[in-house]
Amino acid sequence: MFNKKTIFVAVLGTLISTTSVAAYPPAVPVTDLETFFGMAPGAISTVNPGAGIYLDPPVEGSGIKDSFGFVIGDVISFDYNFMTTEYPDDFINDYAFVSIGGQVALLDHVLGSPLSVSTDPNVLESGYKSFSFLAASTGVFDFGVGIVDVADAVGDSALLIDNIKVTRGSNLAYMDGFEIADPASIGDVEALWGGFNGNLPTEGEYQMLITTAPGMAPVPLPPAIWLLFSGVAALMGFSRSQHRAS
Numbered sequence: 001m002f003n004k005k006t007i008f009v010a011v012l013g014t015l016i017s018t019t020s021v022a023a024y025p026p027a028v029p030v031t032d033l034e035t036f037f038g039m040a041p042g043a044i045s046t047v048n049p050g051a052g053i054y055l056d057p058p059v060e061g062s063g064i065k066d067s068f069g070f071v072i073g074d075v076i077s078f079d080y081n082f083m084t085t086e087y088p089d090d091f092i093n094d095y096a097f098v099s100i101g102g103q104v105a106l107l108d109h110v111l112g113s114p115l116s117v118s119t120d121p122n123v124l125e126s127g128y129k130s131f132s133f134l135a136a137s138t139g140v141f142d143f144g145v146g147i148v149d150v151a152d153a154v155g156d157s158a159l160l161i162d163n164i165k166v167t168r169g170s171n172l173a174y175m176d177g178f179e180i181a182d183p184a185s186i187g188d189v190e191a192l193w194g195g196f197n198g199n200l201p202t203e204g205e206y207q208m209l210i211t212t213a214p215g216m217a218p219v220p221l222p223p224a225i226w227l228l229f230s231g232v233a234a235l236m237g238f239s240r241s242q243h244r245a246s
C-alpha cells in the first residue's frame with residue numbers, strides 16, 4: 001500500500017502539515033475503532049485514564065490488529081514507544097490501549113509514562129518499553145493496539161510498535177516484527193523502515209507508526225541520511241538478506 005523503502009523522520013511536532021494530508025489515511029472516529037477491534041460500543045472509554053474534570057472522552061484514533069490461536073496462559077508481548085505533542089500540564093490525556101478478543105486494557109497515556117523530550121523538541125516520548133499480558137482463555141482471538149485523542153483532535157499522539165510475540169511456556173508460538181507484511185489497520189498507520197525520531201526498530205528493519213493525526217505524514221529523509229541509516233542498521237546487526245518488496 002505504501003512504499004516501504006521510503007525512509008521517514010519525525011514530524012510529530014510540525015505535523016498537521018498541510019502538504020501531505022491527502023497521501024495518508026486520517027484517524028477515524030472511536031466508534032469505528034471499536035468496530036474494527038470487535039469491541040462493544042463505548043469499550044475504549046472504559047479505560048480512559050482521565051479523572052475528575054479531566055475525564056475528556058476519546059474522539060478519534062488509529063490501530064492495528066492481528067489474529068492468533070491462543071492457549072490460556074500464553075504471554076503476548078510487544079515493544080512500544082508512546083509519543084505525544086500534548087503538554088502534560090494541559091491534562092489532555094491522550095491514551096493508548098491494547099485489545100484481545102474485544103477486551104480492552106490501558107497501555108499508556110500522556111500522564112502515565114515518564115516522558116522525555118524526543119529528538120524533535122515538540123515531541124515527548126516514553127522511549128521504547130516492553131508490554132506483556134496473559135491470554136485468559138483458549139481460542140482464536142484478534143489482538144491489537146490503538147491510540148486515541150481525547151477532548152479534541154489536536155495535539156497529536158503516536159505509538160511506535162515492534163516485536164509482537166506470543167510465548168507458550170518456553171516456546172515462541174508466534175512472532176510479528178512487521179518485516180514481511182503489514183497487519184490489518186485502521187486510521188493513520190504506517191510501516192516505517194528504519195528510525196523515527198531516532199528510535200530504531202527493536203526487531204529487524206521495520207516498525208509500525210500509529211498516530212491520532214488527521215494525516216500526520218512522516219517525510220522522506222534526504223539521500224545522504226538514507227545511507228547513514230543503512231549503515232547504522234548494518235552495524236547493529238539489523239541487516240537482512242532481503243527487504244520487503246516495495
Ligand SMILES: [Ca+2]
Pocket residue numbers: 086092094149150152153154155156157
Ligand atoms: Ca490530543
Ligand SMILES: [Ca+2]
Pocket residue numbers: 162163177178179201202203204205206207
Ligand atoms: Ca521489526
